[in-house]
Amino acid sequence: GQQLNQSPQSMFIQEGEDVSMNCTSSSIFNTWLWYKQDPGEGPVLLIALYKAGELTSNGRLTAQFGITRKDSFLNISASIPSDVGIYFCAGQNGETSGSRLTFGEGTQLTVNP
Amino acid sequence: DGGITQSPKYLFRKEGQNVTLSCEQNLNHDAMYWYRQDPGQGLRLIYYSQIVNDFQKGDIAEGYSVSREKKESFPLTVTSAQKNPTAFYLCASTRTPRRGNQPQHFGDGTRLSIL
Numbered sequence: 001g002q003q004l005n006q007s008p009q010s011m012f013i014q015e016g017e018d019v020s021m022n023c024t025s026s027s028i029f030n031t032w033l034w035y036k037q038d039p040g041e042g043p044v045l046l047i048a049l050y051k052a053g054e055l056t057s058n059g060r061l062t063a064q065f066g067i068t069r070k071d072s073f074l075n076i077s078a079s080i081p082s083d084v085g086i087y088f089c090a091g092q093n094g095e096t097s098g099s100r101l102t103f104g105e106g107t108q109l110t111v112n113p
Numbered sequence: 114d115g116g117i118t119q120s121p122k123y124l125f126r127k128e129g130q131n132v133t134l135s136c137e138q139n140l141n142h143d144a145m146y147w148y149r150q151d152p153g154q155g156l157r158l159i160y161y162s163q164i165v166n167d168f169q170k171g172d173i174a175e176g177y178s179v180s181r182e183k184k185e186s187f188p189l190t191v192t193s194a195q196k197n198p199t200a201f202y203l204c205a206s207t208r209t210p211r212r213g214n215q216p217q218h219f220g221d222g223t224r225l226s227i228l
Contacts, residue, residue, distance in 0.1 A: 004155075031214040042117075042203050042219030043156075050214065088155060092214050099144060099163075099207055100171065101217055103155035 006089050006104025014112050019076040021087060021107040028069035029091030033101065034061075037086045046087075047074070079111050116140065117220035119204050124225045126191065126198060134189045134223045136204030143209040145187035146217060149173060150201040159202075162187055163209075191225060199227050 006023045013019060023032070031050055035043035047058050049065035049072060056063055062075045072089055086108050090101040117138045126132045136145065144163045148156040158171030162181040176195025181187055187206075191198045201224050205217040 006155075031216075033216050035219075040222070040224075042119075042205075042221045045216050045218065048216045092216075099214060099217070100146070100158055100161060101156070101205075103157075105153070105155045 004089055004091055004102055004104040006107060008107060009105070010108040010110070012110045012112065013079055015079060015081060017079055019079055019083075019109060020073060021089075022071060022073040023089035023091075023104045024071045025091055025102075026070070029093055029102075030069070031092040032063070032065050032072040033090040033092060034063050034072070034074045035088045035090065037088065037106075039085075043088055076109075079109075081111050081113050084109055084111050117204060117206055117218060119202075119220035119223050121223060122221070124223055125228045126225060127228050129193045131190055131192050132225065134191070134202055134204075134225070136187045136189065136220060137185055138187075138204075138206045138220075139185060140206060140218070141184075142206035142218075143184070144207045145181070146205040146207075147171075147177075147179065147187070147189045148203045148205065150203060150222075156203060159189065198225055200225060 004023045004025050033048050034046045037043040047063040052069050053067050054065040060077045086106045088106050089104040120135045146161040147159040150156050157173050159177050160179040162168035178190045203222045204220045207215040207217045
């Protein structure tokens with residue numbers, strides 16, 4: 001199965017800094033999703049994007065659905081220690097593929113206080 | 114509270130043994146999914162089911178089997194044919210795909226190890 005190209009693979013930042021990560025794909029998706037996973041737990045949905053060009057915020061998080069439908073980015077502003085974790089992007093197409101998700105390999109974020 | 118419950122949290126398998134991982138949801142979701150996660154990698158789809166008594170193979174179905182006899186339950190069996198079963202297994206569910214794309218929600222996972 002296809003994997004998305006997610007970058008960077010890991011980030012080490014100071015508390016208060018802004019963070020940006022992105023995903024690219026060779027094929028288009030109808031929906032882009034961003035999840036966060038803490039150690040030993042399941043991923044938790046952060047933001048869902050449904051339209052090309054859409055820009056959506058959730059608190060300090062902002063994500064955009066690329067106009068070509070082949071990419072998406074996630075920004076975190078003013079990072080705090082609890083932002084630590086693995087962030088995954090996922091692309092989704094609809095009914096014909098059972099709404100299955102294709103995941104990126106994750107961005108491991110470390111925030112130093 | 115509504116949610117997805119996976120059990121057990123940790124599971125150990127002996128050589129040649131089949132083991133079954135449980136996934137139950139009380140969200141009234143139609144579709145359910147099983148993923149495998151290896152260290153440093155994204156999630157890979159094992160099997161999914163869009164409706165009771167029906168399921169489809171994902172990208173890495175070999176060595177696994179599933180059943181969907183009830184809407185709330187989607188157990189995954191890791192058979193002895195799966196030669197590298199050590200991984201973190203995640204179950205997810207979503208409302209019916211026919212209502213447009215719906216994000217998947219995940220359980221807290223089962224970590225399977227070989228004895």
